[in-house]
Amino acid sequence: MSLDKSDVEKIAHLARLAIDESTIPDYARDLNNILTLVEQMSAVDTNEVSPMAHPLDAHQRLREDVVTETDQRELFQSIAPKTEAGVYLVPQVIE
Amino acid sequence: MHNKTLSELSALLHNGDITSVELTKHFLNRIKTHNGNLNAFISITEESALAQAAAADKQFAEKTAGKLTGIPMAHKDIFCTKGVRTSCASKMLDKFIAPYDATVVEKIAASGMVMLGKTNMDEFAMGSSNETSFYGPVKNPWDIERVPGGSSGGSAAAVAARLTPVATGTDTGGSIRQPSSLCNLTGLKPTYGRVSRYGMIAFASSLDQAGPMAANAEDAALLLNVMSGFDERDSTSVERDVPDYTANLNDSLEGLRIGLPKEYFGEGLSPEVAVTIEAAIKEFEKLGATVKEISLPNTALAIPTYYVVAPAECSSNLSRMDGVRFGHRCDDPKDLLDLYQRSRGEGFGDEVKRRIMIGTYALSAGYYDAYYLKAQKCRRLISDDFQQAFEEVDVIMGPTAPTTAFKLGDKTDDPVAMYLADIYTINTNLAGLPGMSVPAGFAGGLPAGLQIIGNYFDEARLLNVAHRYQQVTDWHKQIPTAFQ
Structure with missing residues (x-):
């Protein structure tokens, strides 16, 4: 299948990416080229193959349920674009 | 010094x-x-x-x-x-x-x-x-x-x-x-x-x-x-x-049993690089290693598989860059959506945006099985190829890259052409195996590397193989004239 202008706009919206109207044809061309490359996967039959998520088939470790992290709010918020009274500020979302 | x-x-x-x-x-x-x-x-x-x-x-x-x-x-x-x-x-x-x-x-x-x-x-x-x-x-x-x-x-x-x-x-x-x-x-x-x-x-x-x-x-x-x-x-x-x-x-x-995957020496490999790699293999024979041709039949699947797995995971990983907690934030956002979209649109370059979009598409509703799941299955096939090869050989050797260094700007207009620069390295990542590049000589005055791939946790052997080669060659000691 081939992506058109509206597909690219939809994907950009899902990804929360503002892209310039004028660059959409370029993105559509590049994304289609990449998808054409990716389509080569369909040449192989994988019906009987189990998917591989981790090269060593490891599984998640469990640990004791104890506090390991200390409160570093000030340090972490010192690199935030906008904070006030210990909270992150964003444009108003509730009227 | x-x-x-x-x-x-x-x-x-x-x-x-x-x-x-x-x-x-x-x-x-x-x-x-x-x-x-x-x-x-x-x-x-x-x-x-x-x-x-x-x-x-x-x-x-x-x-x-x-x-x-x-x-x-x-x-x-x-x-x-x-x-x-x-x-x-x-x-x-x-x-x-x-x-x-x-x-x-x-x-x-x-x-x-x-x-x-x-x-x-x-x-x-x-x-x-x-x-x-x-x-x-x-x-x-x-x-x-x-x-x-x-x-x-x-x-x-x-x-x-x-x-x-x-x-x-x-x-x-x-x-x-x-x-x-x-x-x-x-x-x-x-x-x-x-x-x-x-x-x-x-x-x-x-x-x-x-x-x-x-x-x-x-x-x-x-x-x-x-x-x-x-x-x-x-x-x-x-x-x-x-x-x-x-x-x-x-x-x-x-x-030492060395396997040379025939898929690594075919179309796309620069003839000059091929000559360099073949000469390096000869050195290993002199050191007592035996060489045989092997096959990694799913090699051609590596790049397509990678360009699903890597973008999918990157689209998820990079979602944390939202202009709220750290990183670039756009000026005067009119609402939360505008804050996310413009901060990310301004903060990321073209290639990053392309990969986020491919990944977002591959993970979007209705496409998961066709892309990410399919890629994970292909990944298994690629990994199985290696395991089969390691039943017969100790290490796998071939070129690291298909060419020597290309000119600035040569591939920037064509993402897919750029992706092919990693054709011999990507499948090692998909399989999770250790791999190494070692200076193996020069082609047209530019360096070319020999790739050595080992089985899981065989880093010590890769380093041993590379070190012994470096005792009988001096390619690794070459330094560009302007920086000696």
């Missing part, structure tokens, strides 16, 4: 022939002289480097210094360094001061090494030429009109020009090995899970792995000794003892 191995530098420091402050200043001066041309460093941390060097000298005075104490190094700017800008070569993180150290940074600092600065790279490690960096491309010291490879291009150029004795890199699809090949270095991507990913800014979490970039195999072994090990802060880190990677460097290669 800048042409010495880590062991030689260590001996000089321990004998009191030079201080760490003197050595550090020597490399800082080289960076100041050459970085304008090469653009290998994004940040030079002179002040903290001299402080670390002074602390190292104190350890020498107190006789508490270790093997690597006082020796300078550089980190790829993908590793979080507390109090130091960690940009990942993106406008998004141009002003990001990491609030903590990556485990790799912590371990290397604990060994007493001195960080000279943070090296340039492709933005978020997405690229094979170092041309996607927000801070501009890195130049290849062998020919400054050519790329150093990527994504660890800054680390590669910095070690190749001897602006630092060693550097760290990361490898998601070839980002340590391909630039090592293009810049005449010895670079190793360890087994997935060998080195902690904590504090290493994530690109594709199931593929990313950090490793050393060095002038020779012994140096790489010494750095890998320090970088490796289990870390409970990385859930994919493997609980397994770390051997001394220098212990077996001199083992004989008599009887």
